[in-house]
Amino acid sequence: MMNIHHALQQQNYESYVVWGRGRKTENEYEYSMEDILGICIHGVMTRLFDQTGFWSMHATRKLIAFIEKIKPDIIHLHNLHGYYINIDLLYEYLKKTKVKVVWTLHDCWAITGHCAHFQIPRCNKWQDGCGKCVKKMSYPASFFVDGSKKNWERKKRIFASVESSIVVPSRWLGDIIKKSYLRNNSITIINNGVDLDLFRPRKTSFKIKYGIENKNIVLGVASEWTEQKGINDFLKLRNYLDDSILLVMVGVTKKQRKKLPVGIIGIERTNNAKELAAIYSSADVFLNTTYEDTYPTVNMEALACGCPVITYDTGGALESACLGDYEYKPHGKAFRKLGTNSVCIEELADNVKMMINKKKNIKACRSVAKKNHDVHTQNLKYIELYKRILVP
Structure with missing residues (x-):
């Protein structure tokens, strides 16, 4: 996320980056919507009632206010789980503004009623409707309630309400998304990259x-x-x-x-x-x-x-x-x-x-x-995608 942000700035685009928790801002182009109390409440409601993505109302309103202030041409979403954002509030706003949306998926949480990965149990319920979740105790763990059926239905309604340009890092995930309720969106594969100046053969002791x-x-x-x-x-x-x-x-x-x-x-x-x-x-x-x-x-x-x-x-x-x-x-x-x-x-x-x-x-x-795997090459692919979206 930060790599794309810096690549945009280097090409003189006005870019802002927002996160939910974990680090401090360093300049006016970075914004933290962190709400410690909200994160704690969100986490508790997940553990008790399996409600990841449906709390953090205050933090999400802060985010919306920031978006209103900067008025972007494109909003690029990444992970929407992690106890920091309310997807219902966010998508209601996106639906009203009709701003262009790019959404990079890093796992499968967006298309399931609960889990971020379903490979081990070979679960395919996400294709038609979750329920009786075999991964209820896996991230984002719920110790009591299995909300996967209702969550799947809510997420399908919410995410289908806004047309998005979906980006996936692998063909494998792209094939998964084509079988899900997100299949009617455009799907582009842009691999993740690494900084080859940092990760290179080094002399070491x-x-x-x-x-x-x-x-x-x-x-x-x-x-x-x-x-x-x-x-x-x-x-x-x-x-x-x-x-x-x-x-x-x-x-x-x-x-x-x-x-x-x-x-x-x-x-x-x-x-x-x-x-x-x-x-x-x-x-x-x-x-x-x-x-x-x-x-x-x-x-x-x-x-x-x-x-x-x-x-x-x-x-x-x-x-x-x-x-x-x-x-x-x-x-x-x-x-x-x-x-x-x-x-x-x-x-x-x-x-x-x-x-x-x-x-x-x-x-x-x-x-x-x-x-x-050159991260600079992958960043340029994102910038080209933005251009195609803005000038079809």
Whole structure:
């Protein structure tokens, strides 16, 4: 979101960016609609009554007042979940103003009655109407009420009331949207990108720091290590590799780190891109064990740093790793799952060992990243989309 905003400003467009929580504004072109009390109430009502997206009235009115002040030609929406906005109020306003709307979807929440991902249970209720949700306890978790049936009906009515230019980061998600109640909107694929100046092969002392100069590193990175991200597979993999191979997990909590077995180094989450790029650069293989994903950024970051990727064939994961089949490529290999929530760990270990034995091809990985994942190229695609919308 910020990348697009800065790209617009660099081309002398008047651009404003708004967020619901998490950071402070730095100038007049940034606006925070954060309402701490409203977020707390929204979260509680989600946990009790499964009402994500239907609270935060005060914060949404603040947003509408800001929009009225700046009077944009285009409103570009991103995630509308996260306990910060009321979709009913927002869309009532959008319907009245008739402003052009672009909406980038980063997951599947917009088309379901509850969940953001439905790959593990292979649930297709979202196509015709949710109810009796099997993922009620998953984000955004509801501990008591299952509101998925009513939520699906409300969201269908709300989101269908405003014509939008839908943007998805992957073909996989585009195909999903074409089967949903959003299918009558235009759908454009614009892949996510990474900053190739930040994520690049770097000289690093990572192995020296941990005293593992003679080890091969298999790296995993997640913002949160959960079953959906394959934490159990990563832990089991340790038993199928010899001592010459070390596993490194970035993004673990303090509690998780204390429980890691010998042969796995745990590193807590870092927001320092240069530090993360140095870790990617130290790795011999990047392993993405995700079971639910749209277009994993970590695959792109690894390739940009010259590290080959082994990724599960989940959602848009193969697309973000630029792997169209299950054959070995110099920049990585796709790994076929046994089902939506299981793999053969022994076969996975064989794939990891094969990739290590072939030695990483930094040039090939970097070349794929430059061709497909340059964030500046993706930003320009958004700007071209804006132009087409304003001058059809």
